[in-house]
Every structure is written in C-alpha cells, then in structure tokens.
Amino acid sequence: MNLAYYDIRHNMGRFLLTCLGLGLLLGVVLSMIGIYRGLVADALTISRTPAADIWVVESGSRGPFAESSRIPGDTREAIARIHGVTEAGSITYQSLETTYKAKKLRLYVVGYEPGRLGGPDKIVKGRAITRSHYEVIADRRTNLPIGEQLVLGRNTFTVVGLTDGQVSSGGDPVIYITLLDSQELQFELAPSAARREIARGNAQKSADLDTVNAVVARLTPQINPTIAAKAIQSWKHLAAMTQQEQENILLRSVVERARKQIGLFTVLLLIVSTVIIALIIYTMTMDKIREIATLKLIGAPDRTIIGLIVQQALAMGMIGFCFGALLIINIQDFFPRRVLLQAEDGLALAGVVMLVCVLASALGVRLALKVDPATALGG
Amino acid sequence: MSDDVQPDVLVKLKNVSKHFGEGDARVDALRDVSIDVYPGQVIGLLGPSGSGKSTLLNVIGCILEPSSGWVSLDGEVVYDGHWLRPDLRKLRLEKIGFIFQSHNLIPFLDCTDNVAIVLNLAGFSSMKAKARAIELLEYLEVDQRRHAFPAQLSGGEAQRVAIARALANRPRIILADEPTAALDSVRAGIVMDLLRKVAAEQQAAILAVTHDEKIYDRFDHIFYLRDGRLETQKN
Structure with missing residues (x-):
C-alpha cells in the first residue's frame, strides 16, 4: 500500500496547488538557465x-x-x-x-x-x-x-x-x-x-x-x-x-559579468527553492504527526514512514518541475532575449530537483522519526 | 523468570514500576504493579487522572519502557529488566491491537484501507488484506461504509472501523484508551458489547482505560489505580 499515493489522491487539490507554486519557482530557475544559455549562444x-x-x-x-x-x-x-x-x-x-x-x-x-x-x-x-x-x-x-x-x-x-x-x-x-x-x-x-x-x-x-x-x-x-x-x-x-x-x-x-550574474542568481534561486521545498515538506509532515504516531503504534516500520514523506517530496518535485518546464517551454518566445532551453539542462535540473527534494525531506523525516507513538494515545 | 510464563495468561506483569525524573523531581507513575489477564477477559483500568492508567497501558503496549519488573505478553517474556525484543513495533504488530479515544483512523485512507493497512504491514498481499478487511467490516456491521473516508463517518461508525483495524491481524491482546469517551451512552454500550463479543469469540484479552461509569458493568474485572499502585481488583 503506497501511503504517499493515497495521501496525495485524498488531498489532490491542495497538493496540485502546492506543485503549481513550486512549478512557478522551478520555471523561473529553468528560465534563468535558459537566459544564461541564451546569453552565451547569442554572444557566440x-x-x-x-x-x-x-x-x-x-x-x-x-x-x-x-x-x-x-x-x-x-x-x-x-x-x-x-x-x-x-x-x-x-x-x-x-x-x-x-x-x-x-x-x-x-x-x-x-x-x-x-x-x-x-x-x-x-x-x-x-x-x-x-x-x-x-x-x-x-x-x-x-x-x-x-x-x-x-x-x-x-x-x-x-x-x-x-x-x-x-x-x-x-x-x-x-x-x-x-x-x-x-x-x-x-x-x-x-x-x-x-x-x-x-x-x-x-x-x-x-x-x-x-x-x-x-x-x-x-x-x-x-x-x-x-x-x-x-x-x-x-x-x-x-x-x-x-x-x-x-x-x-x-x-x-x-558577457562575463552578465554570465556570472545570471549564474549566481540561478544558484541563489536553487537555494531558495531548496528552502521552500524543505518548509513545504516539513509543514506537510507536521500536519500528519498524529497519523505518523498512529502508524508507528500499529507497527509501521520507519521505512514506511520515510517512504511516505520522501515519495511525496519526490512527487511534488517531479510534478512541480513538469509544471515549470511546460510553462517556460510555452512562453519562452515572449522573452525579450533568447531563452535557450536545452534537453541536458532540463534533465540536469530535474536531477537537481530530485536531489533537493530528498535533501529537503530530511527535515520532515527527522521530525517524523522523532514522533512518539504514545502521541496517538492522546498523552 | 521465564519459568513464570503461563501459556494461559495473555498479559502478565510482575512488580512493574515506572518512574519519571530523578531526585526531587522523581515521579513514580507505577509502583510494583502485578496483574494477570486471561483470554476472553475484558478488563477495565480505572483511576483518577495521574494515577498511572495511561502509563500502564503504554507499558503493556510496549510503548514505554518500565523502570523495573517483568512483563510477558501472549506467552512471550518481552521485558525482564530490559526489552527482550529489538523491534517493538513488530511485536505490537504481531500481538497487540489498539483502539483509541478519537479512533485515530488515517484520514486519507477509506475504511477498507484503514483496516487493510495493518495486514499490509504484516506482509499480506493487497488482495488478501482487502478481503480480510471487508470480512471484518461485515463482522462489525459497518461494511456498507467501506468506501467512506473517516471524515464521512459518525463517531460510532468510526469506532467500529477502529475496532476492525485493531482486530485485523488477529491480536490476542487489545488495548483501548477511552474507547467510549466520544460516544453517547447508547453507542458506548454497543461498542462495549462488541468488544465483549470479540473477546469471547476470539479468546482475546481486552484492557480498556476509562472514566466512563456507564460501562463499568461491561467489564469482567476492574483494576483500580491510585498514585501508581494497584489498589483493588474488582470482579
């Protein structure tokens, strides 16, 4: 039984809205990479x-x-x-x-x-x-x-x-x-x-x-x-x-300075994205403290609880990335300067997002593992 | 102490103590508590707030480690100065069913899945787990709500589903924390009758912490706790 899937399905609207928000952020990251590549391509x-x-x-x-x-x-x-x-x-x-x-x-x-x-x-x-x-x-x-x-x-x-x-x-x-x-x-x-x-x-x-x-x-x-x-x-x-x-x-x-500026900004955006993903996952975990305590009490092993959090984080990252990529692919021609989207950059960012999701979920996992099963009994 | 294990006793505690803190801050939650619970018995754990009822339930549920004493569950010594099983969650999964005051159903799972999850965790295939879950929901006469989510259930229905979940893995020990606190007297009576039926038919031992005087007559035995001591055992 995939608990992450059931939870997402039950709270689909909220989950998709969160993904959409994350997608907009990742879309900005992707567009910055595209602008960076475009700047280099234009220069050459x-x-x-x-x-x-x-x-x-x-x-x-x-x-x-x-x-x-x-x-x-x-x-x-x-x-x-x-x-x-x-x-x-x-x-x-x-x-x-x-x-x-x-x-x-x-x-x-x-x-x-x-x-x-x-x-x-x-x-x-x-x-x-x-x-x-x-x-x-x-x-x-x-x-x-x-x-x-x-x-x-x-x-x-x-x-x-x-x-x-x-x-x-x-x-x-x-x-x-x-x-x-x-x-x-x-x-x-x-x-x-x-x-x-x-x-x-x-x-x-x-x-x-x-x-x-x-x-x-x-x-x-x-x-x-x-x-x-x-x-x-x-x-x-x-x-x-x-x-x-x-x-x-x-x-x-x-184009050195412009290149560095955009590169630095892209890195900053990635850091901001990591923090935001971590906070979202942490909040999602906080919302489920009682369920996690109950699961522990009825005998769920840690891997089930870690799976619940990490799989949701990965699903959120993947769906958010797809939202962002679709958005930027469709609006790239409206940018005043060239936005050069390369498949390898997209794949690399997808990989980074997945990694960020796993790292960001560590905070939620830590919280979940610390939950005392006795919490489910109401003290 | 393994010689003390009696196969016909489902829950046996000998001189179990539990204290929190040390020195001036020391609080003795349980003091030399010894109890025997037999198959088919429905036991009430009574006492004022802070008397140690929940601590006792947590100790029997292998959630809280005693400070001293000896505990055997379903013929297996689980505590003898220290936990004897490294994986207490697996022990709980195998031997103990829990029923909570606010039923604690998983809100994103429907009734069937709320029951089936215990079996999934125990290694049953999804199909077998669902079949057993439906069987239990039928047994508890709540199968018509099997696709409903917890938020769509009445208090009585939710508590029946919670009981079904507690029974899913055929545990011989069922621990209930205020199982009727959220129910009116009629529904509380129905739930207690149900628990008595389960205990009788499945030869399980049920220990329930309660403040609900309406259901005192539904217990086979009542253990009364005061300041961590077992004061009286009433039949």
Whole structure:
C-alpha cells in the first residue's frame, strides 16, 4: 500500500496547488538557465556565423567584438594569398538605432562582401544580396518583412532575405548589408562635418572609407590555425586570433559579468527553492504527526514512514518541475532575449530537483522519526 | 523468570514500576504493579487522572519502557529488566491491537484501507488484506461504509472501523484508551458489547482505560489505580 499515493489522491487539490507554486519557482530557475544559455549562444552566434578559422584585426586590439578594430580594406587580399588560406572576407560590425513604423529599432549591422566569407550562413526566406547597394538581409527578430523599406543613415534599403536566430551579444537582431554600404554607413562623415573638413583642407577621400573591422579566413584542414595566426602577427600592423580565441574573448570579456550574474542568481534561486521545498515538506509532515504516531503504534516500520514523506517530496518535485518546464517551454518566445532551453539542462535540473527534494525531506523525516507513538494515545 | 510464563495468561506483569525524573523531581507513575489477564477477559483500568492508567497501558503496549519488573505478553517474556525484543513495533504488530479515544483512523485512507493497512504491514498481499478487511467490516456491521473516508463517518461508525483495524491481524491482546469517551451512552454500550463479543469469540484479552461509569458493568474485572499502585481488583 503506497501511503504517499493515497495521501496525495485524498488531498489532490491542495497538493496540485502546492506543485503549481513550486512549478512557478522551478520555471523561473529553468528560465534563468535558459537566459544564461541564451546569453552565451547569442554572444557566440555572430562570431560563429562566418565559420572562420582565423580572425585578423588591428594590431594590439582584441576586436572586433571586445574592442574596436580598424584595418585597411586591402588586408583581405593579403590574407587570401597566405599559404593554406582557402577563403577570406572583410567584415564590419556596428550597432545602430533606426526608426521603423514610428518605433525605435536597435540593430547590429554586419557589412560583408557578397560571395565571400562573412555573410549570413543560412537565409530562411527570400534571397541573398545580389546588388552592390541598398539591399539588406534581416533577422526575423527585426519583424521586417521581405520587400520592406528601411532607412539606414542617409539611404533607404530594401529587405530581400531573412535569417533566423542571428543576434548580437547584446541581443540586438542582426542585419547584413554589403561592405560598401556598411563602410559608407560607418565611416562616411555627415554632410555638415564633410563640408567643415573640406574647408579645413582635409577632404575625405574614398580611400579613407576603405577600412574594415576585421578579416575572417578559412584554412585548409592541414593548416594549424594557431601557427597561421602567429604567421599573420609577424606583420606588425595586424593581430590575429583563432576562432577559439575569439570565442574565449567573447565569453570572458564581453558577457562575463552578465554570465556570472545570471549564474549566481540561478544558484541563489536553487537555494531558495531548496528552502521552500524543505518548509513545504516539513509543514506537510507536521500536519500528519498524529497519523505518523498512529502508524508507528500499529507497527509501521520507519521505512514506511520515510517512504511516505520522501515519495511525496519526490512527487511534488517531479510534478512541480513538469509544471515549470511546460510553462517556460510555452512562453519562452515572449522573452525579450533568447531563452535557450536545452534537453541536458532540463534533465540536469530535474536531477537537481530530485536531489533537493530528498535533501529537503530530511527535515520532515527527522521530525517524523522523532514522533512518539504514545502521541496517538492522546498523552 | 521465564519459568513464570503461563501459556494461559495473555498479559502478565510482575512488580512493574515506572518512574519519571530523578531526585526531587522523581515521579513514580507505577509502583510494583502485578496483574494477570486471561483470554476472553475484558478488563477495565480505572483511576483518577495521574494515577498511572495511561502509563500502564503504554507499558503493556510496549510503548514505554518500565523502570523495573517483568512483563510477558501472549506467552512471550518481552521485558525482564530490559526489552527482550529489538523491534517493538513488530511485536505490537504481531500481538497487540489498539483502539483509541478519537479512533485515530488515517484520514486519507477509506475504511477498507484503514483496516487493510495493518495486514499490509504484516506482509499480506493487497488482495488478501482487502478481503480480510471487508470480512471484518461485515463482522462489525459497518461494511456498507467501506468506501467512506473517516471524515464521512459518525463517531460510532468510526469506532467500529477502529475496532476492525485493531482486530485485523488477529491480536490476542487489545488495548483501548477511552474507547467510549466520544460516544453517547447508547453507542458506548454497543461498542462495549462488541468488544465483549470479540473477546469471547476470539479468546482475546481486552484492557480498556476509562472514566466512563456507564460501562463499568461491561467489564469482567476492574483494576483500580491510585498514585501508581494497584489498589483493588474488582470482579
């Protein structure tokens, strides 16, 4: 006879309400883990999209994400000629804010050379950029439909393709434009500033615009990226790093504090959950003191009483976890930033919740084992 | 003292004492109490509050360890200066049935399961336990309420179910703590008649602590306790 089951069945409404409350708490824990994973994934997405082996940036810089970097536009040709480099592409990155349908729209703009490394890895709708100017591939998170017009700087762009899941480390959706457009957008002076420079005799030349933030390169499998990066660094005006180094910079510099903050908060939430589960189980045990005394008096062994408490705790944890997981799975798309729910995280949390339930029930078990059977006789 | 075991005596206490505390704070709850209870007897334990009735019941129920003396239950010496069985709960399960003042049924089990749980604990299969439980509920004429939960029962019905639970494992000793305190005089009489019937048919010994004067005439013997001493044994 499973006493835990009978007790739950008899007090189903109260038990489910308790599970629901616990589920909301565990849902928050799960969402925090998802936000943590999303933060890391977002940070790495943009650096992984080119699928590069080497990042070439300005000497002394850890750009283009952690620090600013500007290198000459012809660097790509020089890199492409290095032994073992199969592909190379120039890239620019910038954040900007524009207005779309009378609302502010923050964007992360990637400029690349169509047909070369650095563009979007997958276009889910529409087509790639085919014209040299004023075409844009936007991420779905911008809510821009294909054919929509978008003003960037002094020019109007047309959305020709859509990507999915392309965001910056700050969570802003990414748009891709041609390198020429991005250089104009990033480096060209505003008309008034240009006029002032002309008056000073420093007219901006087209060569001044031919600057990029980084060059990405792909190597043949036989070439070690670390050795290739060292070879590039022998050119004194350039710095180079492997894809792994770039990802490490992103994780250890760009999102490190946010990552730690969310990680710490998740741990705190787990501790709070443990305390709450322990209190719930303790209260549930307190409510059953007389029944436990009676069971002891009629001869129930300790394992029956421990089973009653621990099984209820586990059932509560499992049902609460399922409530929480279902809730977060269904509302994850409504979060302003990506909530990345991974099966292994869910399983790990389920395991932790089960462990927490067993640990938390120790308090209730201790209380139950101390109950004097004589209590049932009324003193 | 094992030579003192008499197979026909179900409960035998010799010079059992129990005290709480030491020195000035010492309270003697039982002093040299000796009793013999035979099969089929219904015994009343009477006395004013604090006289040691509940302590005596707890000692016989193996809930409270005596300070000294000798106790045998159903032909087995269980206490001789110390408990002789390591697992007293198993001993209770095998030999003793309990009936409580407020019946103490498990609120989340229906009547059948409240009775069957004792048999489950004794190792019976679920099916056999339920069959025996229903049989007992029929015997106590409360089988029509077998699917009801304790909160849905009247006081008399609940006490009958509690008696069924006490009888489930066929114990030869039944201890009752104020079994009629929560019942009116009619129902109290019915419950006592039931206990007498059980004692006679199952050759069990029933010891009941009570303050209820209405049922004094239903006992075969009355042990009267005062300040922990057994003062009188009335037939």
